[in-house]
Amino acid sequence: MPELPEVETVCKGLSGVLEGRRLVHVALHRPDLRVPFPAGFADRLTGRMVTAVRRRAKYYQWLLDDGWAVVGHLGMSGTFEVSPPGSNRPPPGKHDHVVIETDAGAIVTFRDPRRFGLMTLIPQAELETHPMLADIGPEPLDDVFDGAMLVAGLAGRRGPIKPALLDQKVVAGIGNIYACEALFRAGISPRRGCDSITGKRAARLVAALKAVLCEAIASGGSSLRDHRTVNGELGYFQHSFAVYGREGDPCPGCDCPGGTVQRIVQAGRSTFFCAKRQR
DNA sequence: CACGAACCCTGGCTGC
DNA sequence: TGCAGCCAGGGTTCGT
Structure with a gap:
């Protein structure tokens, strides 16, 4: 369930490994995730330097030195594993779909068992207008969001x-x-x-x-x-979530004794809440 | 246009 | 113990 905070955390972790580094080897272990990889994806990344790692909504963006950007989504089950330079390189697992080596010797592996994730290339000039990103609303942590x-x-x-x-x-x-x-x-x-x-x-x-x-x-x-x-x-x-996944638990709010976390379905998704505390 | 449902996918859990 | 069936969910697409 990677949402904004998880993607932000991934970006912070990857920035230290990728920013200013050149990608010296890129291996794809399958032709697609939720959508196909772009033609020549591995070759187009190889030799490029990552100038910045950013996040927009739940997408991560790696700006490259050729004007393009790797834009990806973790989907439901996507994770990155980082093997620092000099560490033992783990053998690729069944769900390790992309393996990238930097010029510092770090290995970055994208793993996604359910393959709801995606990874593609978008020109940096189109990061605001590309259909994948154009209609996304305001960033909740922006000061202007009120x-x-x-x-x-x-x-x-x-x-x-x-x-x-x-x-x-x-x-x-x-x-x-x-x-x-x-x-x-x-x-x-x-x-x-x-x-x-x-x-x-x-x-x-x-x-x-x-x-x-x-x-x-x-x-x-x-x-x-x-x-x-x-x-x-x-x-x-x-x-530790207050209500998510806690159906039947006492409401953790201190001002509603007797309240119980209940689960309802809205638009096909589980919603957890306390009907006493939340009005 | 707004909204809901189906769909993509696999691991993990439940119940027989 | 084994296996079928269901559930999880982000985003896209399709139908209402």
Whole structure:
């Protein structure tokens, strides 16, 4: 379930390995993930230098020195494993689809058992306009993203707020987990109509989104160091969630004794919430 | 246009 | 123990 914080953590980890480095060997172990790799993908990467590693929504972007960018998505189960220079090179596993070696001798492996991920090449000049990225909404951690911007993004919607938060056009990078967690933090029912998310309620939801994302990034960043000393895997981490996956547990909110986390299905997705605390 | 459902895929879990 | 069946979910596509 890589969402914005997990992708951010992956980018931070990869920036230290890739930025300023030249890719000296690239191996593809299959022709496609969710979509085919571009023609000549491995050859086009080989010899290129990565000038910057960035994130937009749930996509990572590696800017290359030839004006192109590797743009990728972790899908459901995508992870990167980093083998530092000089370490034993692990034999590629069944789901190790892309293996890249840098001129420093590091090995970066993209692993994705369910193959919902993708990796492609886009000209840097088209990163804002390419169909894959053009319609994505504001970054939730941008200072300019506030209640008014959320309200604007929800304009015209009549359905419940929770599925709307999963729409990348409304706000970028939110997935099922952090949508649930932010609504819980804000005390807002996932069933509340988008048209009632206004004013202070919208501001509260925005503040909750920023808080849960920032805490997850901080947690991912700290567990990253521990993790890398073990096997260097960059992916997503076990956070302790207040409501996600906790159906039947007592509500962790202190001001609603007797509340229980319940699970409902909205737009085909599980929603976890406390009906007492969230209105 | 907005929204929901099906679909892609495999590992892990449940229940017989 | 083994196996069928279901579930997880991000994004795309299709139908309403």
